[in-house]
Amino acid sequence: MAESGESKLKLYSYWRSSCSQRVRIALNLKGLDYEYIPVNLLKGEQKNPDFLKLNPLGHVPALVDGEIVIADSFAILMYLEEKYPQHPLLPSDLQKKALNHQASNVVCSNIQPHQNLAVLNFIKEKVGPDEVIPWVQSHINKGFAALEKLLKDCAGKYATGDEVSMADLFIEPQILGAIKWFNIDMTQFPLLSRLHEAYSELPAFQNAMPENQPDAPPSSVTS
Numbered sequence: 001m002a003e004s005g006e007s008k009l010k011l012y013s014y015w016r017s018s019c020s021q022r023v024r025i026a027l028n029l030k031g032l033d034y035e036y037i038p039v040n041l042l043k044g045e046q047k048n049p050d051f052l053k054l055n056p057l058g059h060v061p062a063l064v065d066g067e068i069v070i071a072d073s074f075a076i077l078m079y080l081e082e083k084y085p086q087h088p089l090l091p092s093d094l095q096k097k098a099l100n101h102q103a104s105n106v107v108c109s110n111i112q113p114h115q116n117l118a119v120l121n122f123i124k125e126k127v128g129p130d131e132v133i134p135w136v137q138s139h140i141n142k143g144f145a146a147l148e149k150l151l152k153d154c155a156g157k158y159a160t161g162d163e164v165s166m167a168d169l170f171i172e173p174q175i176l177g178a179i180k181w182f183n184i185d186m187t188q189f190p191l192l193s194r195l196h197e198a199y200s201e202l203p204a205f206q207n208a209m210p211e212n213q214p215d216a217p218p219s220s221v222t223s
């Protein structure tokens, strides 16, 4: 909740954006009320001058907290963690904390950048439309195989133990996208498949799902 005298948090988001979904989950877990401001990536609204003032890279998400503007989901999560410590996203155990950073970075540095809209449009145009899906699949498969190995000895109910932590916020949106948009065969990844099932039970994750966002088209509920 916004404290009295403080303005409500604003999240610039796109319903299908996995990076935005990470932040939506964090806000839900921490019980923070926020205003959802849609940025339609397919219409190119991320390149509008007003939005570029918030993030010169022209990417969602961006979070505005009073006078403070932060873009990049990792930076936003770190900010939320310090300013709103309820429901911590990082364990105090140093090794587990490092593992959370590493697993999160597998998704945000080694998988998601390869499937970004601008990258896919570039491949479609310069290489060929048939190469788009194989390109993304190769990066998702490589990253998911690494996550299976990385997490095999430490996963509990969730990625790094029995509490939801930061790695989970990166993993679930990536799995959803892999299944929904990139036709990944998840039977190759039993641990990630099990985690995906566990996340589907949690209201903070359910409410952050793409189809539950105000800018999701009605057809997305069944697609």
Ligand SMILES: N[C@@H](CCC(=O)N[C@@H](CS)C(=O)NCC(=O)O)C(=O)O
Pocket (backbone or CB within 6 Å): 017, 018, 019, 020, 041, 046, 058, 059, 060, 061, 071, 072, 073, 074, 108, 116, 117, 118, 119
């Ligand atoms: N590292 C950034 C990446 C942000 C990013 O790539 N966002 C995508 C959506 S998930 C985007 O806005 N793409 C717009 C485009 O490619 O034009 C983060 O984690 O927030």
